[in-house]
Amino acid sequence: MMRRVYAHRGMSTLAPENTLSAFKLCAEHQVRWFECDVDILHDGTIVICHDSTLDRCADRSGSLFDLTKQDLSLVDAGSWFSDEFIGERIPTLDQLISLMNRYHLNANIEIKSCDSSADAARHLLAGLNQALDKLDSDCEYLISSFNPLLLAEFKKIRPQATVACLFETHTLNDDWHVVMEWVGAEYIHPQNEGLTQELVAMMKARGYKINVWTVNAKDRANQLFNWGVDGIFTDFAQSFPLAQRK
Numbered sequence: 386m387m388r389r390v391y392a393h394r395g396m397s398t399l400a401p402e403n404t405l406s407a408f409k410l411c412a413e414h415q416v417r418w419f420e421c422d423v424d425i426l427h428d429g430t431i432v433i434c435h436d437s438t439l440d441r442c443a444d445r446s447g448s449l450f451d452l453t454k455q456d457l458s459l460v461d462a463g464s465w466f467s468d469e470f471i472g473e474r475i476p477t478l479d480q481l482i483s484l485m486n487r488y489h490l491n492a493n494i495e496i497k498s499c500d501s502s503a504d505a506a507r508h509l510l511a512g513l514n515q516a517l518d519k520l521d522s523d524c525e526y527l528i529s530s531f532n533p534l535l536l537a538e539f540k541k542i543r544p545q546a547t548v549a550c551l552f553e554t555h556t557l558n559d560d561w562h563v564v565m566e567w568v569g570a571e572y573i574h575p576q577n578e579g580l581t582q583e584l585v586a587m588m589k590a591r592g593y594k595i596n597v598w599t600v601n602a603k604d605r606a607n608q609l610f611n612w613g614v615d616g617i618f619t620d621f622a623q624s625f626p627l628a629q630r631k
Contacts, residue, residue, distance in 0.1 A: 389616035390606075390629045391493055392419040393599050394435060398620050401466040402442060403433045404473050405484055412488035416622045416630040418525075420493040423478055425501070425509040430454040431478040431516065437500050441465075443475070450501040478516045491525040493596070493618075495551070496539065498532045506535060514543045529574055537568045547571050549596065554579040562591055574598055577605070577617075585612045 395407025396414065403421055411419045422435040427450055440446045444461040452460070454477070463473025476484075485492060496513065499506040517526060529549035530536040540548050549572030550565055557575055565573060572594045575584070580597060588595050596616040600606045603625065606617050622630060 386610075386613070387594075387615045388610045388629045389418060389596070389631070390416065390622050390625045391596065391616055391618045392416045392622035393618040393620050394421060395419050396623060399623065401463045401470050401473055403435055403476070404462060404470070405476050405480060406463070406470060406473055408476075408481065408484055408490065409488065411490055411622070414623045414630070415627060417489075418491045418493065418616075418630075419622075420495065420618050421481065422495045422497055423509065423513060424449060424497040425499060425505050425512070426450060426452045426454065426456075428453040429508050429512065430457075431509060431512045432457070433476045433478065433481055435497070437497070450505070478512065479519075482516050482519050485524050486519075486521045489521075489523060491527075493527045493529055493549070496528065496530040496532065496535050498530070498535065510535065510539050510542055513539070517543065517546070527572065529572070533564050533568050536570065540569045544569075549574045551598070552576065557584070565591075565593065572596060572615075574618075577609075580609070582612045585609070585614060589613050 392411050394402035396410035397407055399410050400407040408419055421433050423431055424434050425431050434449055437449050442462055444464055457475055462475045463470030499509050527549055528546050529551050531551040536548050548570050550568055550570045551574045554576045573588055574596050577597050577600050594615045597609055597614055598618040600617040600619050601621055
């Protein structure tokens with residue numbers, strides 16, 4: 386049985402989330418899988434960033450979409466975390482792919498809903514597809530999203546991609562499996578809070594693999610694994626047993 390630990394936004398308790406430093410630390414701690422988020426800038430550059438605004442994890446405020454690739458060198462995405470990471474930048478998707486190839490890492494890449502426009506969303510999906518062509522064959526990836534429309538469209542663009550539908554507890558309605566079938570998803574990613582053994586059994590009975598977000602307590606992770614869950618996302622991947630980091 387698979388028991389996989391994903392470093393949520395990289396090693397996000399050791400380095401600023403969704404930065405190259407956070408992903409590089411995965412290799413140093415022998416964590417083979419990490420999770421990250423992709424969105425798109427005004428000029429079409431795809432970047433690794435969770436929020437649609439800069440306020441929480443940068444030294445400036447404003448919309449992420451208003452930036453261009455040239456602006457990235459002016460945004461400090463590390464000093465908020467600690468002085469050690471002053472000057473850390475928001476990475477591009479191309480930089481992420483290069484890092485994965487260099488350190489032989491695997492990634493769950495979450496497609497953000499791309500609030501700016503439908504056109505930007507199309508460019509985001511096309512750019513992600515092109516970037517994955519540059520990934521070495523020994524690196525694995527999983528594509529997830531809360532937005533089933535974007536996920537279904539990406540599955541059409543790249544049918545060989547393994548995809549996962551993300552659900553919050555309040556959106557995990559009785560028709561969740563209809564969404565899964567429509568998208569063509571192989572994985573379901575439910576929220577940890579409120580997830581029961583009965584729900585896990587129901588998901589497994591329909592043939593889906595399950596990764597749960599975000600699980601920071603080892604006893605809860607162990608309980609989920611014993612229920613048959615395949616993986617968990619955590620902010621503390623460095624604290625889990627080595628055997629679960631592969």
